[in-house]
Amino acid sequence: MVYPPYHFKPPVWPFSRPTLVLAHLYAVLEKAGVCDLDVIDLDLEFDHCDEGVGHFLAKAEELVEKTRPDVIGLSCKAAQFPFAALFSRKYKQSHPETKIIMGGWMPTLAPDSTLRLSECDAVIRGEGDRSLPKLIQKIDDEQWGINGVSYVSQGKQQKIIHNPNSRVLTREELDTLPLPRYDVLPSLERYQPGRVKPCFSVQASRGCSNHSCIFCWNSTKNCDTSWRARSPERVVEEIRHLVNKYGTQVIFFTDDSFGAEEEWLKKFTSQMKTEFAFGEVDYVASMRVDSVNKEALKDLYESGMRTIFHGIESGSQRCWNYLGKNYKPYVTKQYILDLIEREVQHRISPICSFIVAFPEQTENDLDQTISFCEELAIRGSIFSLQVLAPNEGTALFDVERYRSMIQSYDLFKEFNESENLSPELRTVLGDKIHEFVGYLPDFRFVKTAIPIDQLKRKYNILGEICSYSGAIRRKFKVDTLSRDGRYLKPDRASRSRFNKVIDKVRRWFR
Ligand code: B12
Numbered sequence: 001m002v003y004p005p006y007h008f009k010p011p012v013w014p015f016s017r018p019t020l021v022l023a024h025l026y027a028v029l030e031k032a033g034v035c036d037l038d039v040i041d042l043d044l045e046f047d048h049c050d051e052g053v054g055h056f057l058a059k060a061e062e063l064v065e066k067t068r069p070d071v072i073g074l075s076c077k078a079a080q081f082p083f084a085a086l087f088s089r090k091y092k093q094s095h096p097e098t099k100i101i102m103g104g105w106m107p108t109l110a111p112d113s114t115l116r117l118s119e120c121d122a123v124i125r126g127e128g129d130r131s132l133p134k135l136i137q138k139i140d141d142e143q144w145g146i147n148g149v150s151y152v153s154q155g156k157q158q159k160i161i162h163n164p165n166s167r168v169l170t171r172e173e174l175d176t177l178p179l180p181r182y183d184v185l186p187s188l189e190r191y192q193p194g195r196v197k198p199c200f201s202v203q204a205s206r207g208c209s210n211h212s213c214i215f216c217w218n219s220t221k222n223c224d225t226s227w228r229a230r231s232p233e234r235v236v237e238e239i240r241h242l243v244n245k246y247g248t249q250v251i252f253f254t255d256d257s258f259g260a261e262e263e264w265l266k267k268f269t270s271q272m273k274t275e276f277a278f279g280e281v282d283y284v285a286s287m288r289v290d291s292v293n294k295e296a297l298k299d300l301y302e303s304g305m306r307t308i309f310h311g312i313e314s315g316s317q318r319c320w321n322y323l324g325k326n327y328k329p330y331v332t333k334q335y336i337l338d339l340i341e342r343e344v345q346h347r348i349s350p351i352c353s354f355i356v357a358f359p360e361q362t363e364n365d366l367d368q369t370i371s372f373c374e375e376l377a378i379r380g381s382i383f384s385l386q387v388l389a390p391n392e393g394t395a396l397f398d399v400e401r402y403r404s405m406i407q408s409y410d411l412f413k414e415f416n417e418s419e420n421l422s423p424e425l426r427t428v429l430g431d432k433i434h435e436f437v438g439y440l441p442d443f444r445f446v447k448t449a450i451p452i453d454q455l456k457r458k459y460n461i462l463g464e465i466c467s468y469s470g471a472i473r474r475k476f477k478v479d480t481l482s483r484d485g486r487y488l489k490p491d492r493a494s495r496s497r498f499n500k501v502i503d504k505v506r507r508w509f510r
């Protein structure tokens with residue numbers, strides 16, 4: 001099992017943690033009787049980004065070659081795809097007898113492009129827990145007739161075949177999955193150098209109860225993305241294991257839509273409170289704003305929740321409709337502001353994420369988003385503005401107007417230039433962005449195709465706004481994982497403090 005690199009430098013993110021998918025699939029394969037397994041986390045292997053693609057590929061090939069694999073399983077999300085595809089192509093050329101199977105979000109969303117660009121043998125769409133062991137059992141005979149598998153047919157007319165979607169694991173089946181084998185991964189110190197409170201990922205649920213946001217992978221037709229949770233008991237058991245074995249004090253839930261079911265969440269918070277002393281384990285999770293019951297915030301805090309991510313996406317209600325957010329009818333901007341205020345009062349630190357530069361967004365929508373971010377920041381929320389990266393396989397990708405703006409992958413060029421920016425964006429903003437990324441760790445860019453003139457006009461404002469959250473965090477010492485963090489209160493005094501910070505931030509960038 002190989003995990004392609006994406007940082008090209010040692011982990012720097014405060015939540016960086018051992019790669020769950022490697023530990024998970026190792027355990028699953030082992031339980032299914034597949035023997036002689038190795039895991040290689042390439043993300044830990046490159047400590048600087050200046051040496052170019054040739055060097056990275058050669059080093060990756062050398063590391064993988066040492067294990068003499070018959071089959072390589074490559075896991076990747078979109079941002080890792082250029083490297084994964086190049087690596088697969090290169091490895092196949094020098095080792096044609098080795099079978100390469102790709103899985104994860106990028107191959108799931110874009111099985112055709114994955115097969116074409118990576119020249120791998122097969123793609124598994126969606127969950128790998130059942131399909132991967134099955135496929136490995138039949139791999140010598142190249143029998144690809146398994147649900148969820150996409151492959152290229154042999155013979156004269158090489159055609160891409162997509163087998164029907166696989167049936168996803170039921171809640172009961174999720175509970176029978178083995179615990180992840182973190183012991184086969186590199187040491188914790190390599191993932192979290194110098195970190196005092198070890199942090200681990202836990203997956204409590206899969207999929208989403210909404211799955212109609214047009215930009216999200218959950219809108220894909222290439223696999224079933226319905227919401228299913230493991231039992232609260234089993235989740236708590238996994239956390240207990242991580243506490244006992246690795247001394248973890250922070251859990252990062254990987255769920256796209258944590259606690260989407262009120263009953264589930266109630267049971268979970270109560271089990272956490274019974275199992276752990278207050279403060280023994282902190283946790284971070286992503287929740288839709290309409291999954292958070294304001295009355296449950298106290299329980300969430302007491303059960304260990306310290307940071308909550310919300311994908312709010314826009315400050316314009318018109319855009320929520322366009323994007324397919326499908327919020328419950330009571331959700332308005334005012335409702336969200338009140339919720340954020342309550343979260344902060346309960347010492348849960350909110351991080352709100354917004355998307356900019358999507359087809360239907362008007363100047364006015366963007367202005368509304370920016371002022372909404374300001375309102376949230378005043379209430380103590382951190383926020384991040386993400387430039388939309390349309391993914392093949394999502395509903396948005398089918399919007400004709402948008403399709404025409406999407407760049408085809410020029411793997412070498414893109415990778416060599418390592419920023420994952422579209423050439424257009426690079427030309428217009430390249431140097432500036434570089435400068436900003438250095439200054440503003442919150443301001444993240446992903447590969448994107450955007451209405452560039454719109455962003456250009458707003459660029460200065462975006463940059464400033466993004467810097468507010470960082471400035472506020474520093475200024476007011478809001479530590480997202482600390483119970484001692486001090487939070488802003490939405491009163492006049494804080495408004496004037498906020499303005500001072502803004503002035504200061506402006507001066508920094510003048
Ligand atoms: C953890 C995580 C990260 C971590 C990864 C670090 C680590 N050491 O694990 C960090 C913080 C670095 C990260 C960063 C980003 N992430 Co992220 N991340 C996740 C998250 C929350 C959990 C992934 C996980 O561990 N899942 C648990 C495992 C067990 O499940 P899984 O990966 O889905 O694997 C299953 C199947 O996919 C399949 N499978 C997976 N691999 C393989 C391989 C083979 C061979 C086979 C057969 C099957 C298979 O089988 C598994 C079991 O069923 C997901 C959300 C999610 N719902 O998965 C987002 C997610 C993967 N991230 C996403 C995004 C967008 C990003 C960022 C671009 C965000 C940003 N704007 O900066 C960056 C990209 C960084 C980069 N350059 O790559 C998107 C990916 C969308 C896409 N199209 O690729 C997701 C889906 C979130 C979302 N809902 O939008 N991320």
Ligand code: SF4
Pocket residue numbers: 208209210211212213216217218219256257288311325
């Ligand atoms: S609510 Fe979140 S996870 Fe669900 S479809 Fe929308 S963006 Fe994706």
